[in-house]
Amino acid sequence: MNPETVRKQTVSKVKRVVLKLGSSVVTSESGLDETAIEGIVDDVCRYKRLGKEFIIVSSGAIAAGVRRLDLKEGARTIPQKQAAASVGQTRLMAAYEEAFGKHGYRVGQMLLTRDDLIHRNRYLNARNTLMTLLGWNVTPIINENDTVMVEEIKLGDNDNLSALVATLAEVDLLLTLTDQEGFMDCDPQTNPDACLIPLVEELTPDIMKLAEGSTSRVGRGGMASKLEAATKAGRFGIPMIIARGKIPHIIPRVMEGELCGTLILPAKERISARKHWMRYNLVPEGAVRVDEGAARALARGGVSLLPVGVIEVEGHFEHGAAVRVKDPSGKDVALGLVNYSSEELGKIKGRQAFEIDWILGYRTSDEAIHADNLVLMET
Ligand code: GLU
Numbered sequence: 377m378n379p380e381t382v383r384k385q386t387v388s389k390v391k392r393v394v395l396k397l398g399s400s401v402v403t404s405e406s407g408l409d410e411t412a413i414e415g416i417v418d419d420v421c422r423y424k425r426l427g428k429e430f431i432i433v434s435s436g437a438i439a440a441g442v443r444r445l446d447l448k449e450g451a452r453t454i455p456q457k458q459a460a461a462s463v464g465q466t467r468l469m470a471a472y473e474e475a476f477g478k479h480g481y482r483v484g485q486m487l488l489t490r491d492d493l494i495h496r497n498r499y500l501n502a503r504n505t506l507m508t509l510l511g512w513n514v515t516p517i518i519n520e521n522d523t524v525m526v527e528e529i530k531l532g533d534n535d536n537l538s539a540l541v542a543t544l545a546e547v548d549l550l551l552t553l554t555d556q557e558g559f560m561d562c563d564p565q566t567n568p569d570a571c572l573i574p575l576v577e578e579l580t581p582d583i584m585k586l587a588e589g590s591t592s593r594v595g596r597g598g599m600a601s602k603l604e605a606a607t608k609a610g611r612f613g614i615p616m617i618i619a620r621g622k623i624p625h626i627i628p629r630v631m632e633g634e635l636c637g638t639l640i641l642p643a644k645e646r647i648s649a650r651k652h653w654m655r656y657n658l659v660p661e662g663a664v665r666v667d668e669g670a671a672r673a674l675a676r677g678g679v680s681l682l683p684v685g686v687i688e689v690e691g692h693f694e695h696g697a698a699v700r701v702k703d704p705s706g707k708d709v710a711l712g713l714v715n716y717s718s719e720e721l722g723k724i725k726g727r728q729a730f731e732i733d734w735i736l737g738y739r740t741s742d743e744a745i746h747a748d749n750l751v752l753m754e755t
Pocket of ligand 1 (some may be wrong): 399435436437438461533
């Protein structure tokens with residue numbers, strides 16, 4: 377595929393964008409970079425006037441807070457990061473409010489955690505808020521709620537958050553601005569000859585390997601987490617562009633189809649909104665290991681997992697829990713919502729559906745996991 381043609385075709389269809397701004401884009405050595413924010417917002421507003429919609433996922437709260445508080449050693453512990461974020465977040469919002477205000481536009485803040493996305497109701501509420509803001513032509517500014525983050529509810533980094541928001545709002549493009557030119561063929565920090573890859577047609581294992589171990593100096597996510605974000609967005613049919621945020625007028629350049637940064641095309645095989653939510657938001661509470669035949673059948677897609685195919689149950693979970701489905705070698709092949717608890721499954725594994733009544737005294741369902749509640753892992 378010709379990268380220039382593909383780029384032009386991709387951006388020509390874009391109406392709604394998630395714009396992810398990394399800490400390195402919105403902060404500088406001396407704290408929040410209001411000039412950079414203003415420049416970006418000026419460009420965003422130009423496109424808003426043309427009818428495009430933007431949702432901004434902005435990092436920078438912790439970095440801005442650290443500098444505001446003049447914490448010489450930075451924020452090391454989790455409570456320090458949380459406290460720094462609470463100081464920095466208000467600064468961040470003030471900067472966006474002011475920059476959008478100059479153009480007569482308003483902004484709304486949304487702070488999310490994994491918990492908000494795991495619970496289907498809260499997830500749908502977040503979606504309703506987002507859609508209402510867009511309907512009012514208010515630009516949502518989203519960040520992870522760092523002040524309450526603990527391991528269990530942490531989304532990890534804003535790359536992940538931006539991909540989840542992109543699917544939540546069903547956008548046409550995830551545009552990630554960072555401190556790198558885009559996706560390079562090797563780590564530019566250690567190799568000065570690194571070359572930009574302008575177009576990634578498919579996120580193959582080889583491509584994923586190229587990004588391993590890269591981290592950002594200022595924010596939390598490196599190139600690996602950006603490619604993970606591309607995978608998540610891509611399974612929902614959303615392309616992603618990664619570009620350097622500090623290039624002047626990078627947004628119009630991208631929006632006009634100039635060949636800057638890297639375009640990652642979405643996967644050919646897409647999954648539904650509900651299955652996407654299951655795959656990328658639910659935290660598995662246990663696992664079931666299935667036999668070779670069941671693993672092969674599941675891989676073809678559209679089939680349920682029957683108790684007869686289950687050979688082992690791992691962990692303790694209740695009916696309705698999310699569990700990993702593993703093949704005989706232990707590799708994750710799918711994720712699903714179980715119709716039976718771990719205790720029940722332990723009793724009916726390897727058995728035919730008609731035997732369930734005899735063993736348990738009741739039969740809630742013939743399937744251990746129904747096809748509608750099963751999503752395959754990306755290969
Ligand atoms: N939420 C963090 C902040 O605003 C940044 C996380 C990230 O860089 O991925 O400081």
